[in-house]
Amino acid sequence: MHNSYLLIFALLLGCLASTVPVFMCLFFTGTIGLVYLVGIDPQIVVEVLYRSMDKFALVVVMFFVLCGNIMTTGSIVEKLIKTANVLVGFLPGGLAMAGILACGFFGAISGSTVATVVAIGGFMIPALIDNGYEERFSVGLMTTAPILGVVIPPSISMILYAMVSNDQLEALFLTGFIPGVIIMVAMSLYAYFVCKKMGMQQRPKPSLHEVIAVLKESIWALLLPVIIFGGIYSGLFTANEAAVVACFYAFFVEIVLHRDMKLHDVKRVVVSSAVTSATLLIIVAGASVFGEYLTFEQIPGKIATVVVNNIASPWIFLLAVNILLLFIGMFMDIISATLILTPIFLPLLSKFGINSMHFGLIMTINLGIGYCTPPLGVSLYISGATVDRDIVYVTRAVLPFLIIQIAILFVLTFWPDLVLLLPRFVYG
Numbered sequence: 182m183h184n185s186y187l188l189i190f191a192l193l194l195g196c197l198a199s200t201v202p203v204f205m206c207l208f209f210t211g212t213i214g215l216v217y218l219v220g221i222d223p224q225i226v227v228e229v230l231y232r233s234m235d236k237f238a239l240v241v242v243m244f245f246v247l248c249g250n251i252m253t254t255g256s257i258v259e260k261l262i263k264t265a266n267v268l269v270g271f272l273p274g275g276l277a278m279a280g281i282l283a284c285g286f287f288g289a290i291s292g293s294t295v296a297t298v299v300a301i302g303g304f305m306i307p308a309l310i311d312n313g314y315e316e317r318f319s320v321g322l323m324t325t326a327p328i329l330g331v332v333i334p335p336s337i338s339m340i341l342y343a344m345v346s347n348d349q350l351e352a353l354f355l356t357g358f359i360p361g362v363i364i365m366v367a368m369s370l371y372a373y374f375v376c377k378k379m380g381m382q383q384r385p386k387p388s389l390h391e392v393i394a395v396l397k398e399s400i401w402a403l404l405l406p407v408i409i410f411g412g413i414y415s416g417l418f419t420a421n422e423a424a425v426v427a428c429f430y431a432f433f434v435e436i437v438l439h440r441d442m443k444l445h446d447v448k449r450v451v452v453s454s455a456v457t458s459a460t461l462l463i464i465v466a467g468a469s470v471f472g473e474y475l476t477f478e479q480i481p482g483k484i485a486t487v488v489v490n491n492i493a494s495p496w497i498f499l500l501a502v503n504i505l506l507l508f509i510g511m512f513m514d515i516i517s518a519t520l521i522l523t524p525i526f527l528p529l530l531s532k533f534g535i536n537s538m539h540f541g542l543i544m545t546i547n548l549g550i551g552y553c554t555p556p557l558g559v560s561l562y563i564s565g566a567t568v569d570r571d572i573v574y575v576t577r578a579v580l581p582f583l584i585i586q587i588a589i590l591f592v593l594t595f596w597p598d599l600v601l602l603l604p605r606f607v608y609g
């Protein structure tokens with residue numbers, strides 16, 4: 182039987198290492214395991230595929246994808262960057278800090294790291310270089326800061342984690358606020374000291390009139406995260422409903438108030454969002470088949486027994502998990518990894534007394550860092566294309582920022598009370 186496990190996992194790794202799409206790797210290996218090794222009726226595989234799609238939580242993912250696309254098509258992104266710039270742009274390294282702050286603003290609406298790299302990085306990297314910032318620093322900063330897209334709620338990966346773990350989504354979202362702010366502050370301080378050391382020329386401090394003028398111009402864009410989180414935590418609507426409200430609000434602002442999106446753009450934005458959502462959903466479907474195989478073979482429980490018998494301390498377990506997840510993040514996207522690994526780790530959490538929401542935040546940051554690590558870090562390739570540089574150059578550029586993020590990750594790993602402060606305060 183152990184040989185059959187090894188065969189399935191070797192087959193999965195072999196497929197992932199080749200050019201086979203991720204969803205096909207998961208579906209193919211899961212189906213072989215279920216039909217040929219477990220011996221179940223192939224009809225059950227079809228039922229698993231149907232059940233995996235028949236989940237209301239996936240509606241949230243699709244609407245937040247749509248919301249992100251609306252913002253990048255219209256001028257909301259530009260106004261968020263303008264606001265961030267007027268607030269901190271006059272400090273040493275101010276434009277760099279504005280880029281980090283803009284990633285935080287955008288992350289509080291879109292829920293996606295890739296969307297944040299494309300929307301904010303594509304605009305800010307050329308802007309930083311044009312304003313005298315070193316190219317390597319600019320690329321490194323705007324490749325890594327978009328991790329805020331998955332850390333600061335709403336986060337697509339957190340939605341999928343909650344779907345598997347059955348944690349309350351609104352409470353899980355709250356775990357991301359403090360870590361998100363810590364990442365923003367740490368990266369901003371690094372930018373401040375680096376730019377001060379380089380003797381970067383500071384912009385003049387804006388007058389109160391200029392600040393008010395920019396805030397007035399950007400007020401509709403800034404109200405979007407306020408509506409999302411204000412509605413969720415006031416009890417006005419659920420996280421699912423918040424995604425729909427955010428989309429309608431973004432459409433209204435861009436078409437009626439800003440007038441930067443035309444009615445004929447709506448079809449293109451909706452179709453583009455549908456394609457992106459379908460890509461995510463088909464990965465969910467493939468992962469569900471593989472997950473069904475793991476369940477039938479009781480592999481999560483067997484792994485839990487082996488780990489508990491060999492690791493006594495929860496801290497050693499968390500350290501080992503961090504190293505493992507950082508490694509997995511190099512080769513697998515956050516959606517697939519979350520769906521595959523969460524069922525494996527969940528039985529272990531109760532045995533070690535680890536809060537599942539704390540673990541969800543740790544997993545999200547770990548796999549978010551994976552966007553910036555070779556060989557398959559998507560953010561590396563997007564930023565590299567922006568400045569026409571290869572992956573080696575971009576990898577070297579992100580190293581100082583990755584060290585900061587990994588250091589924060591380990592602090593959050595071993596200080597669970599900090600991560601759970603807001604959920605406990607709001608929900609008791």
